[in-house]
Amino acid sequence: MTEIARLDYAVNALGYSAALGRLVGLTSKGHAWWKNPSHVVLIDQKGVVSDLGPVDAQWFRTDDVTAGAVVGTTFYVRDNASLRAIDIDPASPTYLKIVRSVVLDWPALALDDFTAGAAGKLTGVSAAGWGPGEVVSFDPVSGRVLGRKEIKDLPGRSTYGAVVIDSAGTIFATNNGYRGRSRVYRITDVAVELSAGPEMGMIDGAGCLPNPMPPRVEPPAPRPEVPAPPPAPKPPAPPAPAPVPVVPPPPAPVVTTAPPTVAPQPIPARAARQKPEPRRDLSLKVESTPLTKSRKWVMVTIILVMLGAGAAAARARG
Template sequence: MARLDYAVNALGYSASLGRLVGLTSRGHYWWKNPSHVVLIDTKGVVNDLGPVEAQWFRTDDVSAGAVVGTTFYVRDTARLHAIDIDPASPTYLRIVRTVVLDWPAMMLDDFAVNPVTGQLTGVSAAGWGPGEVVSFDPVSGRLLSRTEIPALPGKSTYGAVIIDAAGTIYAINNGYQGSSRLYRITGTTAVELSTGPQMGMIDAAGCLPNPMPPRVEPPAPRPEVPVPPAPAPPVPAPAPAPVPVVQQPPPPPPAVTTPPASVPPQPVPVRAARQRPEPREELPVAAETTPMTKSRKWAIVTVILVMLGAGTAAARARG
């Protein structure tokens, strides 16, 4: 539980933001300053997102709210405003759509998103009969269904409504017979669960998830101790190059000549015995019987030599 210094109304729960979403005039006079959108965590810490960008919009007539995705729906009398709460959207904190609600949806003091149907659902006590479960379309504002619940008291407002994952409705009546009363509604049956002091203003935002576990601080980092560099591994010596092995061709097989079987062996001739040389006999020189004598032969030779000398002299004279 947390105590705030200002009033917050139209509470809803945003699963994407993990916070409660509401409207407040924190730090401003509600009759002349715009409403602010705030986020509230489970410990009551408030984050003011800023004013809604609509100067005419005030919180004095706002009485119900719910979040569908990144759209914050709030009821302002008979009108339903759709406020963009997506921080990444160009229309952030602007009213992107306004529709007029059908009767009796315009009399709901709170509503919630039904996870089974996707509709907005609340409890109405308008009229003289018992309370009614009322569902409507948030886009068009049209009434979709209304069901009387005999066990729900009428003529009193239901300022807090939530719906669980199974579609069961939980509603708080602000004051019936001097007490605020909590009811569980299933189908057309309502069961009173508890009572408390009568309240003039009450709101609910939804079934919140279980509390987050406490944050565990990481251990302090240990002082860094310089680590000596690891020794470089020894460089292996280069392996010697392998000696090429030259393979010698195998020696040719010895030639084997086989004489043809059809040729008979030839007989080896027998050499005759060498005889002893006889002494050479001197043959008698016979006298010249030709008409050319020795003197005449030398005369012919002399003539030939003279002719050769004359020829040589003539050749020199010409050169």
């Protein structure tokens, strides 16, 4: 345990506000609680306290307040058997007013601390009765208990004044005093004691504060304005280049395409006769037609002429 700061007044019902990045609590801060209402304060990671002002309800006091938690911009505190909802949104018209009060079911009304769990419900550890301690969850809007479960090895008949829960749903609870020691337990389905220390009469817990914010960097002081130098004269534009004659491209060569060579077609072979025919002899029969007689006279005449021509040629040679 590390001491961050020492205050000269008590702060109770601590809760953590992710929206404000601070712990939220109630204190009388030196004011007599029977004369003045409770003040809402913020505490940063260095222990610096900011007083937001009194709760806007003259009848509200801190003498019976024992537990607190923040859901969104609503600060829930247990006031005896009632749950008070205080608006801590600075932009809200009901800022620092009690916007709702409900009566808690048993055993939520016996919780000395609770923390914001999943789905906006509040969760604490009850040690009322003779059995082991139990985890109790309830609805902060209606005050109804949503679930309760006895935990093995979690001591009963003692109060748990500090309860927090991590992102995995594991609960860490500190017993105010069991067998003369204040003990820290990790609670899942069973309870495991993590450490023990001197017995404390008053204890409270809240969610973990974020890492310290980086220091604010002031912007550099503005430099005096220096008149800008006059613009340099523009150089004269270069002369336009002489036009380049356009030479027409040479005509495209004419490509003569030779006609395609036609392969000679084969001459089909003459089909052979399937069966040789027998030779036909001329008929020896003498024709007796009139045409046959005329042919004979023509042959005789041709022979005579040839004989005459041969005789004449012999005489000429003699």
